[in-house]
Amino acid sequence: MKIKALSTALLSMVLATACQSTDSHHTTIDKTKIAALELGKVNAEKVIQLVGQPAKIAINPDDTKVFKYHTAPNQESYLMFTEDGMLDKIVFEEAH
Numbered sequence: 001m002k003i004k005a006l007s008t009a010l011l012s013m014v015l016a017t018a019c020q021s022t023d024s025h026h027t028t029i030d031k032t033k034i035a036a037l038e039l040g041k042v043n044a045e046k047v048i049q050l051v052g053q054p055a056k057i058a059i060n061p062d063d064t065k066v067f068k069y070h071t072a073p074n075q076e077s078y079l080m081f082t083e084d085g086m087l088d089k090i091v092f093e094e095a096h
Contacts (some may be wrong), residue, residue: 027055031071034079034090043085054079064088070095 001025033051043052044065054067056088069091 015079027052027070028073029069029071029077031077031092034069034071037079037090038064039087039089042087044081044087045085047079047087049060
């Protein structure tokens with residue numbers, strides 16, 4: 001249990017660092033649109049078509065991408081993609 005909590009905390013820190021910057025806009029996206037995306041079945045370009053332009057795009061050193069969306073006044077969503085561009089993970093997090 002402690003390992004899972006530690007990994008979640010570490011992931012949150014990495015995501016916050018990867019996407020840390022001033023967003024150009026704060027358009028709120030309907031969380032159900034993001035929750036409906038199928039992991040491993042949609043790529044980054046398709047996500048943008050279905051959900052809209054993210055508030056922030058981070059490209060990691062290993063060429064994976066992280067999209068940041070605002071899904072509620074105090075909530076952010078992070079969509080992580082594999083090296084080949086497929087949606088791998090979605091994290092909903094309270095904004096800081």
